[in-house]
Amino acid sequence: MITHLVNVHPDLDPDELVANLVPPPLFRTASFDSYKPSPEYPSQQEAVDALQEFTRRWTEPPRRGLFHRRRRGSGQATGIYLDGGFGVGKSHLLAALWNVAPQPKAYGTFLEYTSLVGALGFEHAVEKLRGYTLLCIDEFELDDPGDTMIMTRLLGELASTGTSIVATSNTPPNALGEGRFGADDFLREIQSLASIFTALRIDGEDYRRREIDSEAVPWTPEALDALVAAHESDGLQVSRDTFAEVIDHISTLHPVQYFALARSADLFVWPDVGRLARQDDALRLVALVDRLYDAQKPIAASGVPLTGIFSQEMLDGGYRKKYLRCVSRLDALTSLAHDEHDADACG
Known part of the structure; x- marks a missing residue:
């Protein structure tokens, strides 16, 4: 089933916000x-x-x-x-x-x-x-x-x-x-x-040993359509909105509401990704990506590679570490989408 992130308008319930303060699924059994x-x-x-x-x-x-x-x-x-x-x-x-x-x-x-x-x-x-x-x-x-x-x-x-x-x-x-x-x-x-x-x-080494300069691989529009169709046939929830629509929508919400966005689908599809021009848009996206990463929700996108959406000026500025962490997580989530697609193809 195809849904749209822009249609998700979570309530700001104080008790629910506090209840969300638990480890992400990756560490629930740590x-x-x-x-x-x-x-x-x-x-x-x-x-x-x-x-x-x-x-x-x-x-x-x-x-x-x-x-x-x-x-x-x-x-x-x-x-x-x-x-x-x-x-x-x-x-x-x-x-x-x-x-x-x-x-x-x-x-x-x-x-x-x-x-x-x-x-x-x-x-x-x-x-x-x-x-x-x-x-x-x-x-x-x-x-x-x-x-x-x-x-x-x-x-x-x-x-x-x-x-x-x-x-x-x-x-x-x-x-x-x-x-x-x-x-x-x-x-x-x-x-x-x-x-x-x-x-x-x-002390220690990074157990992930990720490539430092890896780049998220964008999908072609045709490949995105095929991916969405495959997920629909498997009964999975797909959220599909253009990148610009996602950026506009999260500007209307408080970051604590992004939990509900991350839970609204199994796969997030963002066609027509472009570079970000405004720092407030960039920081809101960082918050959303953190929630998607915690939930380990894959992202498939077309257009500019998601790892290249932040300008050099942003990367050199005061929020450098936030943006670099976000780049690393976007790389991981887009790789997750490719890995799942490859596994389905082999299956």
Whole structure:
């Protein structure tokens, strides 16, 4: 069945928005046992051991005595910052920790939390998250001072009432010469909260080992028609809108509503892709692609390769890391569409 993304208008229900703060399907069953540390990088096993020790606050009965009462009475929860390069399993370990923590708990990207605050308002967002056992923040970003200040304030409010906070960051493989995000950068920007965080260093190689300069392969219009027909015959939901229509539609929605867009189809088809001229359009697309990537929804597109939609000026600007991460994810999702099509052809 063919549907259209432009016809999806999700409601902004506060309870549903908070309920969406869970690990993506890729990590729903992540555990410490399923993480395979490399013997070449001892820090990987050390991180697993430290996180398992961290979970004892929820699995062991509280200790009695003066020292324990003093720690609990401070009201200041401890936090962990997972410091490492791209593809060393930080998100896997973050999800594994979330999976063993007691409810209520939340797992989301930096963008998801800042979008939640934007949608609900700061006080309402704090009210919804206050009392949570654990807040997991994947891909903490520092490229927007305003968002960083909002997030620091949010974490301060929650940490003061006993919520434990664990965060990671990502440096995409395309960001050559930029190095990883780094614990020093993180702690410097959240000075008021730095004392509650312990940095766990995770060394290693990118397990994906993706090609740095790979380019998404566009489809011909005829091939797109054949792909859509094949998916329809298999009873799958196909969302088909021109790229310009997608960009126009997401400008009418709040980024927290993009969850519903990602769930609206099994395959997303975007004919007539063109390069983006406006930065606000580009940033909204980054948010949408993050949701599609979390859901592992393939994209098939014609026109300009999706990995080439950001101008050099955008790639050289303040949101460089966001755009490069998006390029990497667009490459993965378009490759997924080609892989599924090749598998069907062989079958």
